[in-house]
Amino acid sequence: MPSPLTLADRGQSRYQIVIAADAPEPEQFAARELAGIIGQMSGCTLPIVPDSALPGPCEILIGRCNRHLVLQSFFELPTSLEAEEFVIQTRHLCLAIVGGQPRGVLYGVYTLLEQLGCRWFTSAVSHIPARQTLVFPSLDIRQKPAFEYREPYMRDAFNGLWCVRNKMNSNKSDLTPDQGGRMKWYNFHHSFYQIINEKDYFDEHPEYFSLVDGKRLRVRSQLCLTNPDVVRIAIEKVRQWIRDNPDCRVFSVGQNDWANFCTCDSCRALDEREGSHAGTMLQFVNQIAAAIEPDHPDVLLHTFAYQYTRQAPRTIRPRPNVIVRLCTIECCFSHPLESCSHDRHGDHPGENLFVRDLKAWSKITDRLYIWDYITNFSHYLQPFPNLRVLEANVRLFHRYGVKGVLEQGNFSYGGKGEMNELRSYILAKLLWNPDYGAERAMDEFLTGVYGMAAQPIKAWLTSYHDAAADHHAHINDPPESPYFTDELLQQGEVLFDRAEQLADDETVLERVRIARLGLRYVTLCRMDPAGPDRAEKLRQLAADCKRYGVTEIWERKVLNTSFTFLEQGQPERRREIPRWDYYM
The missing domain is CATH 3.30.379.10 (Chitobiase/beta-hexosaminidase domain 2-like)
Structure with a gap:
């Protein structure tokens, strides 16, 4: 040797x-x-x-x-x-x-x-x-790499130097050319209103928009995907995108982020024939892909298998230059996707609907991607019991030939969602090599970031995952979820007190206190709004969030107003807070 x-x-x-x-x-x-x-x-x-x-x-x-x-x-x-x-x-x-x-x-x-x-x-x-x-x-x-596209979609993971050192090629990252660049997409999410906007078209052409309950929708609409004029306009729009963005290889033609698919006679007939609303979607995207391919053979179009389009169609097949991104948004995240037939609509005994769809799509396309979810979007700080499923889910994706994976966490400007950086690190290791081991990656991270305080922090992670093991967890669970008990939260206080005592220095102590924000948040949300100490503790939590750079505790909702509603004991009023829209 x-x-x-x-x-x-x-x-x-x-x-x-x-x-x-x-x-x-x-x-x-x-x-x-x-x-x-x-x-x-x-x-x-x-x-x-x-x-x-x-x-x-x-x-x-x-x-x-x-x-x-x-x-x-x-x-x-x-x-x-x-x-x-x-x-x-x-x-x-x-x-x-x-x-x-x-x-x-x-x-x-x-x-x-x-x-x-x-x-x-x-x-x-x-x-x-x-x-x-x-x-x-x-x-x-x-x-x-196990996957050609690897994106832990969290704010800290957008850092280009972190990405290249951890072998990620994230679209949203600031990877520079000397760092190898990135797999660059244009508008890689919901894009129908970028193709045909109701402000510009609805008054003269309501037929371009979805027919729902006998009416063409102006607000929260989709497009009428079998209308030839819609197809023509979409082809020209995508050609314009390609001309204007020569450094991008992937362009998104994706449904808007709500329901209201078109039910006109033509759309309905196609979807019924295909057994899925993915029928009209995929035919539409294929028509655009066929039109652009002769002039742009290296360009790919991307679309979603998401909510009402998640189920694969019976006969229509994606063209070779089309990426289909299958989304897990309905699923349970406290149990591996493959072993849990529950989703947010309820139980499906004897049939795992997500795995059904994963299998079906994997049989009809060589460009299957995944959009997975790894945080609580209604409560960014709330502990999310999914660390034990990350490895199993990535292995599942890899086994079915998935080519790219996006793992969406807290992407807000301030980041700091509950253990976001830990999840980014674990997923970076798994997306490169699914056999790396989530437990190994977790131990590396906790020791490297928290030093002597790693053991009680890991004990806290273990405790709340144990508490959630017999419950289903979804991406909008409230703090009143049954896996958060008073006993669990009291145990967390003891463990974080110990972690603060063990912190190696002031820098590590600050990291421990940031990790503790989630426990504080859930505890205060569960308290009686009229409790004697709650208002003051909420003000302290708000001040600490600002101190540590947190910009959102609820997805796309302004921080100050969010805490005002929390102080009033009215978190359900979050819908009244104007959305903070920015590019994903």
């Missing part, structure tokens, strides 16, 4: 990093990252040299360079790799990292650093171990 390589010893190193003289930006960035982080770990600076420099006895080769022509006699590097695939090999005193474009080499560098113990938990918290002697074993690693 080849001997381990000593990269650095007591601040000295014989190694240099070699890149091609004309190396692309991501490979140059990868070399800088490797040199910088090894410097943090060992205290020594590895020079970065072009492959035109004289060879040294000990080299780390980043990307394709002319050294491979010399060393091909003992390196076994593949001639081609997929876009995000990489190979790491050690031979004699040299190490080579090669990968596909644009991100493969970058991901190889970060995997090497992970082998040396580095971790990037949040955009602000990482673990770069100090080592007097830096040794790594003989390596022969080849990896590629």
Whole structure:
């Protein structure tokens, strides 16, 4: 067996990093990252040299360079790799990292650093171990991601440096070109009103909009998807989007975020024939996809299998340039999707409707994506008992050939939804490799972020997940849900008191107090509005939320007004608060 390589010893190193003289930006960035982080770990600076420099006895080769022509006699590097695939090999005193474009080499560098113990938990918290002697074993690693599109959709996870270091290619992230860029979408959500807006069209053409109960709807409408003029306008609109956004590859043609599908004779007949409202949706999207493909063969259209379109149609098949994104919004999130037949509409004994739809879509398209939900959108701070299902659900998606996964949490400007960053980290590991292990990732995160306080915080997570194990949990559960008992909340107070006592320093103490916001929120929501201490405690909670940068406790609702209604004991009035609309 080849001997381990000593990269650095007591601040000295014989190694240099070699890149091609004309190396692309991501490979140059990868070399800088490797040199910088090894410097943090060992205290020594590895020079970065072009492959035109004289060879040294000990080299780390980043990307394709002319050294491979010399060393091909003992390196076994593949001639081609997929876009995000990489190979790491050690031979004699040299190490080579090669990968596909644009991100493969970058991901190889970060995997090497992970082998040396580095971790990037949040955009602000990482673990770069100090080592007097830096040794790594003989390596022969080849990896590629389990999913082509990987997006933990939470505010902190939009940070480009966190994304690239954790091998995420999120559309919403601020990944830069030298970080390998991202899988960029245009309007990747509900887009019917961007195609045909009722303000511009309804007065003269009400027939463009959905017919419901015998009337064409102006407000909260969908489109009449079998109307030839609607199809024509949609094709021209998508062509305009493509012209105006040449850096985007995926464009969304998706239903609005409510019901009210069209029931005109033509739409009704097609949907009845297909056994699903996905019939009209998919025919509509296919017509647009067919029209744009000759001029834009690399462009993809995206649509939803969501709520009333979730069930796959009987005969219509998505075109090869169409992504179908299946959504889990109705499901139970305290139990794995595959083992729970309950959804927010009730129990379905003997039939798991989501798995039925997942199987059906997986049989008719090679571009199946998932939109999953991992927080409580009515109560961002409220503990959400889904940590135990993340691994099982990702494995399920992978087993059925899903190509891309979005995991939607608290995406508000302030973030700080309950344990958002923990979920981002766990999911980053699982979306790259479903076999990584959620428990392993959780322990890494809790130890790295909370230090000595990790044990009581994990005990709290265990406690509320145990309490929810016999209950179904959904994305809008109230604080009065049966799994939140007074005894559980009292136990949480004891555990967080202990965590605060154990905090290593003031920085860790602040992290613990942010983690405690969820317990405080649920406790206060459950208190009698007329209770003697409640108003003051709510004011303290509101002040702490602002101090820690929280901008929303209810999805898209302004913070101050939300707390005003909470003080009045009227959280149900959240619908009266104007929506804070911003681009997702």
